[in-house]
Amino acid sequence: MKYIKYTFIALFLALAAACSNDDPDYDHSIFDSSAPLRTEFDNWLLKNYTMPYNIEFNYLYNDKLSDNSYNVVPATIENSLALAKLIKHVWLDAYTEVVGDTFVKENSFRVFQLIGSPEYDSQASIVLGTAEGGIQVTLFRVNELDLNNIYVNQEDFYRSHDELPLDLNYWYFHTMHHEFCHILTQTKDYSTDFQTITPKYHSRDWVNVDDKGQAIHEGFITGYASSEYNEDFAEMYAVYVTSSDEEWNQILDQAWVAKYADDDQYQKNPIPVLDADGEKDYSPRELILAKLDIVRTYFANSWGIDLDDLRKVVLRRSNEASFLDLTTLN
Amino acid sequence: MKKTIKIFFALTLAAFAGACTPEVDDVFDDQSAIRIEKAISECDDVLKSAPNGWLMEYYGEADYGGYNVICKFNGDNTVTVANEVYADGSATTHYKLEQSQGVLLSFDEYNKYIHLFSEPKNPFNVGSAGTGFGGDFEFRVISATQDTVKLGGKKHGSRIIMTPLAPDADWDEYCESAAVTEANMSWSTYYVVIGDKQYMLAQSYRTFTYTDEAGQPHTWPYIVTPEGIKFHDPVELDGETFSYFKYSEDHYVKDKYDQDVLAWYDESNANCYLTYEITPPSILLYQKGFYMSPEGASEDFLAAFEAAKSGSASEGEKIGYFYLGPNIKDSGSAFAEWGFQFWSGGYVGAISFLYESSDNYTVTLTPYKTGGNGGYYYNKCGYNTVISLLKGTFTLSVDNDKNPSWIRLTNAANPDSYVTVYANEIDYPFE
Numbered sequence: 001m002k003y004i005k006y007t008f009i010a011l012f013l014a015l016a017a018a019c020s021n022d023d024p025d026y027d028h029s030i031f032d033s034s035a036p037l038r039t040e041f042d043n044w045l046l047k048n049y050t051m052p053y054n055i056e057f058n059y060l061y062n063d064k065l066s067d068n069s070y071n072v073v074p075a076t077i078e079n080s081l082a083l084a085k086l087i088k089h090v091w092l093d094a095y096t097e098v099v100g101d102t103f104v105k106e107n108s109f110r111v112f113q114l115i116g117s118p119e120y121d122s123q124a125s126i127v128l129g130t131a132e133g134g135i136q137v138t139l140f141r142v143n144e145l146d147l148n149n150i151y152v153n154q155e156d157f158y159r160s161h162d163e164l165p166l167d168l169n170y171w172y173f174h175t176m177h178h179e180f181c182h183i184l185t186q187t188k189d190y191s192t193d194f195q196t197i198t199p200k201y202h203s204r205d206w207v208n209v210d211d212k213g214q215a216i217h218e219g220f221i222t223g224y225a226s227s228e229y230n231e232d233f234a235e236m237y238a239v240y241v242t243s244s245d246e247e248w249n250q251i252l253d254q255a256w257v258a259k260y261a262d263d264d265q266y267q268k269n270p271i272p273v274l275d276a277d278g279e280k281d282y283s284p285r286e287l288i289l290a291k292l293d294i295v296r297t298y299f300a301n302s303w304g305i306d307l308d309d310l311r312k313v314v315l316r317r318s319n320e321a322s323f324l325d326l327t328t329l330n
Numbered sequence: 331m332k333k334t335i336k337i338f339f340a341l342t343l344a345a346f347a348g349a350c351t352p353e354v355d356d357v358f359d360d361q362s363a364i365r366i367e368k369a370i371s372e373c374d375d376v377l378k379s380a381p382n383g384w385l386m387e388y389y390g391e392a393d394y395g396g397y398n399v400i401c402k403f404n405g406d407n408t409v410t411v412a413n414e415v416y417a418d419g420s421a422t423t424h425y426k427l428e429q430s431q432g433v434l435l436s437f438d439e440y441n442k443y444i445h446l447f448s449e450p451k452n453p454f455n456v457g458s459a460g461t462g463f464g465g466d467f468e469f470r471v472i473s474a475t476q477d478t479v480k481l482g483g484k485k486h487g488s489r490i491i492m493t494p495l496a497p498d499a500d501w502d503e504y505c506e507s508a509a510v511t512e513a514n515m516s517w518s519t520y521y522v523v524i525g526d527k528q529y530m531l532a533q534s535y536r537t538f539t540y541t542d543e544a545g546q547p548h549t550w551p552y553i554v555t556p557e558g559i560k561f562h563d564p565v566e567l568d569g570e571t572f573s574y575f576k577y578s579e580d581h582y583v584k585d586k587y588d589q590d591v592l593a594w595y596d597e598s599n600a601n602c603y604l605t606y607e608i609t610p611p612s613i614l615l616y617q618k619g620f621y622m623s624p625e626g627a628s629e630d631f632l633a634a635f636e637a638a639k640s641g642s643a644s645e646g647e648k649i650g651y652f653y654l655g656p657n658i659k660d661s662g663s664a665f666a667e668w669g670f671q672f673w674s675g676g677y678v679g680a681i682s683f684l685y686e687s688s689d690n691y692t693v694t695l696t697p698y699k700t701g702g703n704g705g706y707y708y709n710k711c712g713y714n715t716v717i718s719l720l721k722g723t724f725t726l727s728v729d730n731d732k733n734p735s736w737i738r739l740t741n742a743a744n745p746d747s748y749v750t751v752y753a754n755e756i757d758y759p760f761e
Contacts, residue, residue, distance in 0.1 A: 030363040037407065060424060060438040063468055068485065071461055073445040074438050077424075116440045120450045120460030143440060266646075 041081055044329045048088055049112075053105050057084060057112045065113045065136060075116040075142035082147050082326035083114060083139065086168065089324055090152070090317045091176050098310045099303070107183055109176075111136040116143035134183040139172055147326055152318040157239075157247040158212045168321065169242050177314075178238035185233060190298040195229045197290050202226045213268040216251060217258035219287030236288075236295050241311050242318070255285035366429045373433050376474040377403040380494035383410070383501070384479065387553050389488045389562060390447045390465030394456060395536020396553030396562060398508055399444060400501050401492075411443040414505035415454075433471040434484065456535070458757045489562075507556035511577050515559060515594070516733045517606035518614050518753075523583075523593070524568050524602045532618065535754070540567070558594060559604065572596035575604040610690030611726040615737055615751075616668060619655030623759045626738060626750025634715035639760045641711025647675025649760050652716070654751050665701055670720060672707065679703035681717050692742070694723045719747060 038046070041059075049055040058065065059080035066072065075083075095104050118141045146165050153159055153167040161170050198219045202209055206227035209215050220226040225235035243251070257280070258270030272280045299305040358365065377384075383402030389395070398414040403425070412420035424439035437444050446452055447465030456463055466483030469490065473480045479492040495504070520531040520538060531538040539549045551562045558576035565572055574597045581593040585607035593603040609617070624635055635652075642649050650673035657665045665671055669682035679702040686694045697717050700708060707713040723742040728734035733753075740748040 028364065030367050060426070061436065061467075062438070063430070063436070063484065071448060071450045071464070071485070073448050073450075073467065074440045076440040116445075117450050 040329055041077060041084075044081075045084060049084070049092075052101060053092065053108055055108060055110060055112060059084070059114045061115070062113060065111065065138070066115065067119070070119040070121075072119060072140070073116045073143070075114040078327070079116075079142045079145045079147070080114050081329070082145060082150075083142055083172070085324060085326050086150070086321055087112070087172070087176070090168075090314070090321050091173055094310065094314045094317050097313050099305055103303075107187070108180070109135065109137045109183075113138045114142045115140045117141065118144075134179075134186065137176060137179055139175075141166065141171060150322045150324075150326070152321050153247075154244040154315070154318065155246060157243060157250050169318065173314075173318070174238045174242050177241050178234045181234040181237040182230070184303065185230070185298075188302040190233060190302070191294055194233060194291060194294045197287050197294075198232070201228045201232070203228060206231075208266065210266070210268055212254060213266075213270055214258075216254045216288075217256065217270055217284055219255070219284040219291075221251065221288060221291075232291070233295065236291050237299075237307075240292060240295070240307065241314050244315055252285050252288065255288055256280040256282050257284060366433070369433050370427045370429065373435075373471050373474045374403075374427050376476060376479065377427075377435075378405060379476055382495045382497045382499060384492040385495045385504070386490060386492045387560075387562075388413075388444075388447060388465065388490055389551060389553075390463035391457065391461070391486065391488075392549065392551045392562075393535065393537060394463055395551045396560075397447070397536075398505060398553065398555075400495060400504070401444070409437065409441075411437075411441050412501050412505070413443045413446065414508055415446060416443060417505065417509075418502055420501070427471075430484070431470065433474075434468060435471055435481065436468040438468075455756065504556065508554050511556055511558060512554040515554075515577055517608070518733045519609045519617065520604060520606050522567060522572070522602060522604055524570050527568065529567065558597075567602075570599060570602050572599050572602045574598075608731070611728050611731075611734065611737055612687035612690050612693050614734065615654070615693065615726065616685055616687070617656065618753065619653055620737060620751035620753060621756040621759070622652035622654065622749065622751050623756050626736065626748075628746055628748045630747050631716075631719055631749045634719055635760055637712035637715045638707075641707065641713060642674045645675060645711065647677070648758060649674050650757060651755070652759060654720075667701075669697075669701075670717060672704075672713070674707065674711070677703045677707075679705070679707055681708060681713075683720070691726045692723065693726065693739075695720055697721055719749070 045057045049057045059075055059077065061074035092104060092108070095108075113136060115138060144166060149165040151165040151167055152173070153169050159167065161167065200218075204227070206223055209218075209220070209223035209226045211222050215221070215223045215226050218226065220232060220235075221239050222235050225232040239251070240248070257273045259273050260267050260270060275281060296307045299307050299310075360368075380402070383400050386399040386401055388397045388399040399411065400413070400420075401409050401411045403409050404422070407424055407426065408422050409425040410420050410422040412418075421441045421443055423437065423441040426436050426438055428434050428436065445467055447463040448467045449462045451459045452462045464486055466486050466488055468484040469481035470484060471479065472482050477493065481490040481492065482488070483490065495501070518533075520533060521528045522531060522540070523529075529540055531540050533539075536553065537549050537551045539547050541547045550565050552559050553562070554560075558574060560574045561572075563573075575594045576597050577594055579592060581595070581603070582590045583593050583605055585591045585605070587608060587610075589608045591605055591607065593605045595603045622635075624632055627635065638652075639649060653671045654669070655671070656668050665678075665680045667680075667682040668685050669680050671680040672678065680700065681697050681704045682699050682701060684696040684698055686696075688694070697720065704713075708717060719741075720739075724739040725742050727738045727740065729736055735754065736750050736752045738748055738750045
């Protein structure tokens with residue numbers, strides 16, 4: 001009986017020691033709750049990206065948001081400002097105009113990260129902008145923008161991508177529309193009929209499928225579209241929405257069945273297959289248009305977006321890009 | 331007996347109670363979050379404490395050596411940077427200090443004076459596309475005192491030391507006098523002399539490479555100060571250690587061609603000095619490797635380069651380099667002899683030449699065998715046209731006799747046929 005008493009006393013002591021509290025040191029917080037030092041540009045971004053759309057626009061280099069396997073350099077503030085204004089006018093506000101700001105606030109990327117140089121891979125080829133899981137989009141080559149030569153390609157879909165001045169459509173806006181499409185289709189799915197139209201996809205071999213030499217003749221809008229149906233859908237959307245009528249017709253004009261000479265192993269020089277009357281076979285064109293139809297229906301039914309309305313607004317705003325004042329904050 | 335058991339029991343319970351308390355003694359006297367905040371603020375104070383800025387002995391990839399970068403940290407989160415590569419001017423941009431496994435100093439707004447070394451492709455074509463100089467612009471602060479700041483590159487691990495610049499020193503003048511010293515110490519062939527032994531060095535950018543008797547190369551990166559050549563780490567050779575060869579015009583010795591040459595001593599070891607020889611171009615071309623380029627090539631050579639480029643392209647390859655010289659560093663015994671060596675899409679090969687020189691400015695080249703993939707590219711990829719143009723007797727001309735950055739081979743029988751080869755590595759010359 002006495003032992004029980006002692007046991008209880010010992011237990012009580014142990015518990016008492018264990019229960020002594022470590023209170024937080026309320027007087028010494030390491031979190032600085034005062035407002036950070038903001039430049040004029042920071043305030044402009046707060047007003048035009050963060051407050052209306054809950055978007056964080058990072059122009060200074062942030063190692064935690066960059067891919068460690070590449071060597072890159074930060075962007076200049078001058079070009080970051082210009083790109084921030086361009087993206088707002090040509091991309092963000094296009095969606096706001098057509099669908100409304102709530103839609104943008106709910107679905108857009110949350111983080112934009114700018115990088116000054118390209119990312120070169122081991123073969124000295126350049127990586128395009130990347131988008132991570134619908135949260136962040138990283139845009140490269142910002143330092144190469146020539147502010148006196150803002151160019152958004154509206155004439156030649158098959159212009160070489162490396163030609164200067166850089167085509168902002170290819171290097172920035174197309175990628176953003178493409179990745180944004182993925183965000184939307186991950187939220188609301190599209191018809192599985194899409195996969196049946198051009199069922200033979202190239203998967204990882206898409207890198208060898210040339211846009212003009214091969215892809216279009218198989219009914220794929222670009223080489224990347226030929227990799228798998230999800231990319232095909234996003235490419236259809238991004239290309240349609242950023243192509244002028246001239247470019248769209250140029251693409252459809254290329255959509256004939258092709259064959260290749262025996263020594264054309266990279267399939268860069270397609271030869272039209274002619275029928276008995278000497279006419280080209282435009283069946284790939286029908287495949288493209290059928291896929292476009294599904295894209296159009298999806299956006300109308302799932303999001304209430306008229307694809308052609310959106311396209312008109314995007315094209316109009318792209319044309320306005322070269323007239324924007326990209327150096328002053330207003 | 332009962333008492334013993336009672337005491338024993340009480341002691342056990344007391345021990346038990348002691349063991350069950352979760353208290354652990356603190357190792358540090360403050361919490362980690364507070365300590366890092368303090369460290370960051372102290373570091374910022376140190377950085378701002380140098381009134382005339384810091385001299386940064388900047389190293390990217392060891393293969394390129396060190397460069398003088400000067401930076402002054404201003405009070406408003408900006409830093410002003412200048413370097414010796416861009417001879418004048420400076421730029422002021424944003425920097426930050428934050429926590430990342432210790433204190434991290436980051437130059438996070440583009441500043442060409444520091445980001446030159448991190449550009450994946452720089453305007454001087456140093457390094458390959460995607461790597462460039464292989465330099466960092468984010469550094470872990472290893473230690474920071476008013477006399478020295480030691481930095482470690484975050485991505486590439488380069489070790490960089492910063493010392494405060496003298497309060498009355500002029501930035502441009504410092505860089506200019508370093509450039510003058512470098513020009514004065516610039517020759518094509520160097521030797522380190524220890525006692526009566528001479529060790530020949532190969533030079534590339536700001537590194538010296540010594541190849542020992544076993545064929546093992548040892549590369550020593552260095553930076554040039556107004557006073558001389560300072561190695562990144564002290565070098566041990568033949569039982570002696572040296573680290574800083576100071577320029578002087580006091581001591582002359584004779585080179586192997588019986589010319590008067592200067593000897594530069596290490597500041598703390600009188601047993602070793604750095605010297606050079608005045609190498610004739612015909613010997614230099616044989617000893618050192620030179621890279622081919624379409625620049626400074628005549629029409630027939632340009633056409634031959636085109637044929638080779640198409641040949642490689644038909645294999646889906648790009649030509650990484652065309653080289654004339656002795657065994658290039660990464661190749662095996664198939665390249666042991668002097669000749670034409672190439673890299674195409676990952677494949678390497680050589681065509682060896684017999685090399686005869688009758689005087690300082692004349693050589694006769696005769697191709698005689700292939701090595702590695704040399705035969706394949708010679709027969710199937712149109713490299714034979716380049717080789718046929720390299721056969722014959724050539725007159726050599728250089729841009730300067732001390733340390734040529736290029737040598738032009740002009741065909742003696744047909745002066746309209748010539749090609750220029752360059753001392754610095756040229757990657758992807760035909761892209």
